Structure formats: C-alpha cells, structure tokens
Amino acid sequence: SKAEKEPIKIGVIGPFTGPNAKPGGRMKEGIELAVEEINAKGGINGRKIVAIFEDDASQPAQSVAAAEKLTTRDEVLLVIGAYNSACVLAHMQVTEREKTPQINPIAVATAITESGNKYMFRNCATNPMQVSQLADYVLKNFNFQKFAMLFENTDYGRGIAEVFGASVRQAGKQVVAEEAYNIGDTDFYSQLTKIKNLGPDALLIGGNLTEGSQIARQARELGLNVQLMGLGGLSSPEFDQLCDGANEGLICTSYFEVGTDDPLVKKFVEAYEKKFGKPPEMFAAAAYEAVYIAEEAIKKAGEHKNLAEWRQAVRDALAKIKDLPGVQGPTTFDEKGQADKKVYIVQWKNHEKVILYPTGK
Amino acid sequence: MQNFIQQVMNGLVLGSVYALIALGLTMIYGVLGLINWAHGEFYMVGAFVGYILAVRMGLPYFVALVGAMLIMAVFGIVVERVVFLPLRGRPNMNVIIGTLGLSVFLLDGANLTMGPDPVRFPSIYTDQFIRVLGISFTVQRLLVVIVTLVLIAVLRLFIRNHKLGKAMRACSQDLQAASLMGIEINHVAMITAAIAASLAAAAGTLIGPIFLVNPQMSIAAVGKAFAVTILGGLGNVEGAVVAGFTLGLAESLTVAYISSYLKEIVAFAILITTLVFKPEGIFGKHSVEKV
Amino acid sequence: MKNNRLIKILVLIVILVAAALYPIVVQRGYYQHLAVMGCIYTLLASSLNLIVGYTGQLSLGHAAFYGVGAYTSALLTLRLGWPVWAGMLGAMVMAGVFGVLLGTPTLRLKGSYLVIATLGFGEIVRLVLLNWMSLTRGPMGLTGITRLAPWAVTKAHYFWVYFPIAVIVVVLLNQLVNSRTGRALKAIREDQVAAEVMGINLAFYKVLAFTVGAVIAGLAGSLYVHYVTFVSPDSFPVAESIQILVMVIVGGMGTIAGPIIGAFGIVFLLETMRALAEYRMVIYGITLFVVIVLMPDGFMGAVRRVSSILLQRGVRHAPAGD
C-alpha cells in the first residue's frame, strides 16, 4: 500500500546556525552520510528514511520549538540531537511527553540520562566518564604534583573541572588554579599569566576547539611550557590546524579515531572523505553512529500502523540494544539509556595523533 | 611585580582592541546620531577582508591592512547610502531595529559565504616573540597597541584640523541647520561611515592574527564596544579611547587579582556605576537643560 | 459611548471563543506550542511596550525580568515546594523588585545612555544567574520543574490557561494606559520637563512603569518555566531582549494591539521561515530592515495610515455642502 512506501522520518535537532554552527554542520554531515548509505542498501524494512533537520541555534527556547515541530507536525518516528546540553535538557520533556524515542549523540550533561526519562538514549560518554578516564591515565603515568584548569563557563566546562579536580585531589595532588572563560572569548593572556605565576606542572583545557586552540597558542606565546591536556574536540584535525603547532604534546581524550584499524571506522572514513572531501571528526562520527543505532532499533521494532505504538516499539528496541558495533565502539544502553563508551587517550605529535590508550590498538 | 606588568600589558592590548572598535561606533553615533547595532559585524567583515587579502591572496601584511581599510571604507559608504540614509532622523528604537537587521544579515551572510569555522590569520609578526624581564608577548600584540595609538592620533588631527571635524559636530547637533551652513551633509555622512568602517577593518586586520577570524567574533566585540562608547561619552572620540583602555586594564586586573568569573561582569558593573553617578559618561559634559 | 463599550465586549467574547476553539481545531501540537509561546511573548511585548511605547524609556534589559521571574518561580516550587500559583506570585514580586532596582538608578539617564545601561543590566543579571552556582546551578540550569498542574498534560491545556491570563493582562493594561496613570506615562514620553511642571512625579511614574513592566515579564517567566519545565541562563540573552523589542516596534509601539500582533506575528513568522533553512536569518535580517523603513510606526501605524487614507477618500466622495 501507499503507506508502506512512505519514508520513515527521523528528526534531527542541532545548531545549524549561531555560535555552534560549525560542529552542528559536522553533525549534519554525519547524519546525511548514514542516511544515504542506509537508503542505498534499500532502507529499513523496505522503506527509505529521511532526516528532517531543525535548527535550534543553540538556544533552548528554539530547541523546544524544533522538538515540538518534529514530534507533532512532522510526526517523526524518532529524534536525534542535539548539540548543547541546555537545549537537550529543555526539549527532552517534549520528546518524553510525545513518547518519541530520542538518541543523543553529543550533549554530555549527566542530568540528561539521570532524570528518569525513559525515551532518552545517549551514545557518547558523559563528562564524568571521559574526564575520569583522562585523569586516571595522567595520574598513573605522570608524576605531576600541581594541576591548573582553564575551562569554559558552561555546564560542559564546569563539569570537566569538577570531575577532574576531584580526581586530582583524591590522588593527593594539588589543583593550583581553576580559571574560567566565556564562550566567544578570544584573549586568555590574563588567565594564563596568572596560571603561569602559580607554576603548575600541567594545564587542563576544558573547552571547545575554537577557544582551546587560542589557549594553546597563547600559552606558548607566554612561555607557559607545561603539559597540556584536553578533551573531546581538541582531538580534531581542525584543532591541530588552528593551533599551528602549539598543540605539540597535548594529551587528550577522543571518542573517535580515524587512524584505528576497525573495519567499520575505515569504511566510514573512506565514505566521508569521498563525500565531503575531508576526514571526519568526532561529532560527525557520533551522529553517524546514532543513525545506525536508530536503524537497528527500527529494524527490530518492525512495522506498526499506529505512530504511537511504533514509537513505543522503537523505544523498547533501543533499550534492548546490546553490543551493537559502531564507529565509536560497541553500544549497550544501561537502564538509564546511557551507553557504556570507552574513550581513547591520544597525544598530538607533529600534527598527528598517537594513541596512548588503549595500547593494543 | 612582573606579574603585574604582564597583566598591564595584557590589559593594554585588550584596551586597544576595545578602543579601536568603539571609535567607529562613537563616530557614527556622534555624527549621524544613530546607534549602529551592526558595528561588530563591520569589525568581523573587516577581519575577513584582511584575511582574504593577506592569506588567500598572499599580500604583505601591511598592504593587506591598508587594503582592508580602503575596501571597508567603500563598504561603509555603501552601507550609509543603503541602510543609514533611510534610517536618518528616525527614533532610536527604529534605528536599533533597522541596524539589527543589517547585523543579522551580515552575520549570517558571513556564515553562509565564509562558513562558520574559525580560520587562522597568521601574520609574520605572530611568531616573533618579545621576552624581557620575564614578561612576554608577540610582536603582533605590540603592533596592535602601536598602530591603534597611531590611528587615534591621525584621527584626532584629522577631526581637529580639518573643517570636516567641525562639520561632523554640527551635523550631530542639527542636520538641517548644518546644511544651511553650506555643509554637504551627505558627504559628511558618507565620510563618517567610511572612516568608521575602515577603523573597524583596521581593528579586524590587526586583531585577526592574534585571535581567530570567524563570523561569531562580532558578537563578543559589540557588547564591549557599546560599554566603552557609553563610558567615554557618546560621540566622544577621546573618551572612547580612554574608556577602552580603562576597561581593558580593569578586566585584565580583575582576572589577575579577583576572579576570572567576574571578568565579564566587571565591564558592565563599571558601566552602570559610572552612569549612575555620571549619567553622561566619564567625559561627557554635564549641562543643565535650558527650558 | 455605550455602544462602543458593547462592541468592545462583543469583540472580546468572539476572540475568547475563537481562542478556546483553536486547540480543538488545530490539532497539531506544534501549532499549539506556537500559540502558547505567542501568549507568553504577548505578555513580554505588552509589558515592554508599557516601558518603551508609553513611557518612552527605551529598555534593552527586559529579558532580565523574564529570567528573574522564571528562576524565582522555578526555585520556589523546586526547592521550597511551593505550589505553582505561589511560585507565580513570587516571580512577579521578585521581578517587580528588580524593576525598582533598574528603574531607580536609570532615572537620570536619557536616550542612548539608557539603552546601553539597560543592556548592561540585562547582561549582569544573566551573568549572575550563570555564576551563582549554589542557587541556580549555573550553566547546567534547573531541570524537572513542576508542571503547571497535574492535569495540565497537553499543550491545549496550557493554552487554555495562558491565553486568558494574557487577555486579562492586556485588558488591565488597556485600562491603565487610558487612565490618569497612563496619561502621566505618556506625558513623560512626550516631554519630561513639561510633565513635571504639570504636576507629575517623574521619579514615581518612571519607576512605576519599570516595575509594572517587570511584574508582567516576571509572570511571563513563570509561565514559561512551568511549561518548558527547564530553565538555564541561555534562555535570557540580550538577543531575547532585542527580540521582544522587535515585537513591540514591528507591531506598533504605544498601542495595545501592536505588541500582541508583534508577538504572535514574529513567533509564527520565524517558524514559517524554518523552511528557508540556513537562509532563514539572512532573510529575516533583510525583512526587519525593510519593515522598519516602510512601516516606521509598525503594523498598527501602517493600518492607521491606510485607514485614514480610505476614510479621507470617503469624505471626498461625500456630497458637497456642509
């Protein structure tokens, strides 16, 4: 019948304009690629899928409107997104109320999966997960006594500082500086001068690549020659480009590495490079993976005439996903919808990343 | 002490940035009487122009700087004709909304054409360091301060000695009466917009190599520029300069000696406290309204 | 006079009935959501209009009152377990206090100085919300905020509550601006010195305008927060203040209908423009500029101009001889 030929609609919320338009764009690319691949294989259960992208410009109110539109006007089967934790926290009550399953590939605030929302699934490591892995690694492998932290004044940056600081103190080491900055700041000389004066052994940058690269460069300009550490975005090729060498030696966590020999990753990197002419980075990978997780669940859920039932079935299928291979490693959701994801720890050496952990790869 | 000197130096660089951006803003207000909400975007567009000239076309840095200023002067004239002119003489709020339209247009236009990604804008001076007495900074930073001071001096001379300066003041007080004095208001308006835009271009091209260039750079800049403009007294060129440096130093020292969380608040707190005690800005002259 | 009143009441009834039917006719939750947001923005725009349009005090800090209301209501219900209606009252009181706080120091400021000072005030409030971690949880925001009521499940329910609230507030504002108080505000807008010499206490009425405006914006904040059930400082940037101002000006400031038209108009316009994808904001920018140049007095001003032309025509066609 006609209904069966209708494509399956997936809603995507992300910042396609505004301050985070850049990572938003990567996210979009990852999704476009996955959708294209799945449709090329003939879709899911014989149906094509379409992604409907809605911009939230990183503003919670707009994010709510986007979720409302996707769930009630476009009547999508499931939602993927968004980028900012504040936006997800704002709109997740919409998807919950509409009983629409949501996969969140990027936003890392713990509260997202801690609130008891049965329709929320996250396929990336939370802040505490990645930060404590980094802290463990650094504390175990280096003999640093004094740590400094410079982080963005957002839930993301604050969360990093909190977890990292706790680990450091627990190990009996010292946090000598905790400095904040705002997104969009460009000059960090003041903070870095202050930090330099306190003589730390290592500096943790808790922020995104734009500000992170500035911090790395300005630290070098000021002659602050300490071990730099970072998270997430600081492992991307763009970061390396923007740093102009200032990232040499920086240790950083990474959800996704192009250089591993996992066949899934290889295939993804190849296809992405072909389509977009550049290597993928973590946000593209996470979003790409989210589409495949959705595919698996939709496939398992089977056909339903009634949208509400169908959504419910997809949700239940998501909850049951176990060891589903993906470009960020296997996905298994716990009862809160959080996937247990390991992260890589890498180090920038001569514009290349050397994987420090896990050592086997 | 060393720390203090370094922080003062940091503050001076920041202050130059603020002053340079605020100068154009205060001139447009002073002469045309309009609050240009899109001034941050002037700065951003100027930075991109400098970037294209210097990096993509490979022109020497100073050639790119002058080139960007000239190109943006033309840009300023176009904006004056197309946007400011229809808003001339309209109430404040309409001007704000009208130039807000321009600002949104330029910002998202840049997002579309240049992409949202930040780009690096290296100059030969970004990798030359000066290290004395344990304080350090790049030559580019020093350049920012020096070129800013030179531009300010030139601008002052120009405004003081050229008849245009007087014409600008007259225009800001009564456009019609000014035209009756034989002042060609349209020329004054265009020249003002041209100067303001080219100052913004200078700011963008000077600062681009220190930081990064991306469409979003306009947003952070404009709030500060407004604070500086008001602190210095609207339309007051000297005021903008002093206020710019004051704010730069205040921020730098706040981070150093109080808390980096308060850095942003300091700007606005200074602004509001000043206005409460001196409603016409630090350098505004207070005059009783004659009834 | 009497007739006029009757017509007004009839119009009001028609509007109310139409509104009550809206969520029934328009089933899609999305459009219902827009209508709910329209009500909230109506409160915001109408209250800003009191300050800007009627009193002539150009303010770019309105989102601060909105934010204070939202946070107050959220914290009172969340932390102290107050019922939602009490949270709303608390939000209004607290926002009102902030209204006095902003109104008083800006008494001496005029024109552009006032604009920038209010902008600074808005930023300070946002930054405090962002940095006072122990109270607001800073950038993390507050989650799990109490819903309006246990029975308020769908957006239609919210609309049925929020719309009458908006109507009541607008009716009260309409009454206010046509009274002695309203005239005093308008006099201040027109000429402060003359107003004072006519016996109007400048300080009192300016602060009053800011306070009443803030109270209503605080109410809007409370309505917002019990609807979205999440709040973070990101929701109240300067851009939000400007957006509200755009609604007031584009609708037609200094009129009662203007801000309402502006609020619903902009909410729906921006959503309709989603179809333009990444060109949305570029085109929005151009639209704003063109609208403000072509309709300097906003939509209501344009309506008035057109109708006066039509009326004039009518007079001309009337038979000669008085």
Add this chain to the structure above:
Amino acid sequence: MLNIENLQVHYGRIEALKGVSFSLAEGEIVTLIGANGAGKSTTLKTISGLLRASAGKITFMGRDITTLRPSAIVNMGIAHVPEGRRVFPKMTVEENLEMGAFVRKDQKGIKEDMDRVFQTFPILKERRTQIAGTLSGGEQQMLAIGRGLMTRPRLLLLDEPSLGLAPILVEQIFQIIDDIHKQGTPILLVEQNAYLALQVANRGYVLETGSVVLEGDAKDLLNNEHVKKAYLGE
C-alpha cells in the same frame, strides 16, 4: 535676482503652498506677511533647499536652483536664518558664528565679520564661550542672525528675526536690516510684526493659506484696508 514661479509644496498630502509667485530685484527688501500657517516659512525653506517643491521654479541670478541641495544653494550666496533659531546647542557662541562662515576661506574677512557681529550684539561678546543651548531665547535669536550674517550672503532670507526680542533690539534689528540693505544685500523678510516689516521693505506680498492674495509697494500695503484690519490690528 530671485524669481519664484508658481511654487507648490506639499507636506505629505497637505498642500502648504498652492502656486506662489513673486520676485525680488537686486538691492530690494521684500517682505512676506501673513497669518500663522500661511506658508511663509515654507516658502523660505523651499528657497534654501530644505524642502522640495512639488511644482514650480525658483531661479536665482538667472540659474534654476529648484532642485539644488541646501549646501549648493548656500554656496551660491543665499543665507537663511531659520525660524526657531536652530543654533547648534552644544557649540559655543563663537563656534556657532564660525559655522556661519563654513563655506568661506578669507580668514581676515571672517575675523572682521565676527567683530562686527559682536559690535552689533554686545551681549553675544559677553557670552562668547557659553554653550549656545543655555542662552536665553533672545540671545539665541541674536546668535542665529549673527550666524546668518557671517555667511556674507548675496541674498539674506530672514524668518521672523524679531521673535522674542526686546523692543530696543527689535528696533536695532530693523536698523541692521536697513544697514545690510544699504550695503547692497537684498533681503527676503518674513515677519509677524507687519508694521515694522512694511516700513523697512520696498515691496510686500500678503500670503494667505498658501497663496499670494495681495502684493504691492510696501507703503501702499501699509495703507491697504485689508492689511490694516487683518495684520496691523487697527
């Protein structure tokens, strides 16, 4: 030297001038009189380019100036002392006078003219460094006239120069008008004080709701019954 033909001016859709024609010859003082709102100021503003005519023609010294911009018109030598003073409120008295000489380059002549203005209005000399916005009404009026004279015009347009001036100054102003005239500068004078205006003028035009209803020799108009009744209050 100045010729106005069938001048029409609109404010929006309101027609303020409905086809006004008049002329002014070399060395003449011509006065326009008329009730409030007759269109006198509108006429002057149109001549000096502040307003655009919707029809009609203005020629000055044989050149069509109807569509020129104010600055060009000033450069041709027409100075307009506008109604309501319009001094630059935040400039000092001295700066205001300098602004009057904006298009001139002869530093010496400017200095001389400035001294002459101070001689004519000694109070301005006393107030030299005061901000013009805080001057009394009459002082501002003097300043506006002085600023107009600083242009050293070939034709002077005066809009109600005696407004708000003390009687002794009104006398003086008319004396000055006479002096300027004697030095050969023609003047187009708009005045409420029709009596004085017609006394000093060579010819006059009576404007009523946007049209010229009477014109003639100033002396004749002084004795005209209609003028006497409507404008001289006799």
Add this chain to the structure above:
Amino acid sequence: MRLLETKQLTIRFGGLTAVDHVDLVVNKGEIVGLIGPNGSGKTTIFNMVTGIYTPTEGEILFGGQPIHGAKPHVITERGISRTFQNIRLFQSLSVMENVLIGCHCRMKQNFFDDLLATKKFLHEESQARRTAIELLDVFGLLDLQHETARNLPYGLQRKLEIVRALASKPELLLLDEPAAGMNPQESLALMALIRQVRDRGVTVLLVEHDMKVVMGICERIAVLNYGRKIAEGTAAEIQSNEEVIQAYLGRQAKTGA
C-alpha cells in the same frame, strides 16, 4: 495679600549671575508684568519659581510658605502653573489628553483605582473631563479636542498651553512670552483672554516683549536688567523711566509694536 514673594533671589551659572538678589511681590488677583532685555533673567526666575532650577541664594515664598528647592510637581500641586517660552506641548497626544494631563495633580485616584477602573476612578475621570471641556470651550478649542497637538497652528498651540496650565487649577499662572509669534490681531485676542483668566480668580505673572500687551493688561510691571530689578511700577511709570528706556524700551517704543 501677598501670593508670591521672592526675597533676594539669586542664581549663578558658573561665573554668570543670571538672577541677582531680586525681590519680587505678586499680590493675589493681580496681573503683573516682568520685562527686561534678552538674557536679563526672566525665564530663569520662572524656572526657579516652578522648581526646575534651584536658587543659589534667597527665598521664594508662596502663600507665605517657602517653596524653593521643592520638586516641580510639588510646586504645581501647591498651585503654580506655567507656560514655556518655547512651546512644550505633549506633541503627539490629543488636545483633550493634554488638558487632562494638566488635571493630573487634582485627581485623587491611585494606581489601583486606575488599574481596576474603580468607582473612584470613574468619578474622578468624569470630573476631570468636565473641567477640561469647560476650559476648552472658554478658549474656543473644544471643536479641536480630538486633534493631535502637533497639528495645531502656532497660535492655537500657545492657547492650548495656557488651557493645560489652567487645568491644574493654579492660583498663580506664569506666562512666558505668550504673544511671541502672534500677529497684532491675535495679540489683542490674547489680552482679552488673559483678563478673563484673571477674572476667574487666577493671579498672572507675565513675561512678554510685546509692549502693547504688557502695557495693556498689567497692573504692575517689574523690570530686570542683567539679573537685577531696576524698576517697578505702573505702565505709565515704567514707560517714562529713563533707565528702562535706555536698557529696554528704546526711543521709539511708542511707535512700534
């Protein structure tokens, strides 16, 4: 009975003494003229009496009570109202609204009465409207009550300013050059109006350069020069005072305006 009295009233702006130890008395029911050369301090005295400027020295007594230093709105409530040398109407409001604003300080309702349209509101409002209509009628402006103030011709704007001032039910009315910009015909009509106002029990203090008006209606005239009072007396006395002629009237005063 002394209604207004200034004692040694002085104000300085920087180095300039704009008003210099002026003693002035206005009795109830009088029309008093205040004249003097431009810049002699007339408007400045008005500004001090109405609270816009605070005197540097001296006192202002109104009905025996000191009012110097009080806020303008308080002084208006006490019963002094004024017009401005440069017309300051509420330009974009209607004629009626302008007058109702004049009634402001005589209306007794509070904010909540206004907000909730209480009985008190309705009563006060209709009372004020009645006052306004009556005043507008007297001044021949009633037909224009819905017109926007800005659209009125100059002469009528001056009249409206007077009506607005009267709406606050003042005991003392200060008029600052009400005849400026009026032609002789219109000035005559204005004189009649001012007399009428006085006959309604309002005391008038008048600043005016049109000597026909001043000499025609003022019972007493005070003359200022350089901020000092140089003469005081009846029209005839003033007109023949040599110092006043020198400083202000000029030789041909009688022929002119």
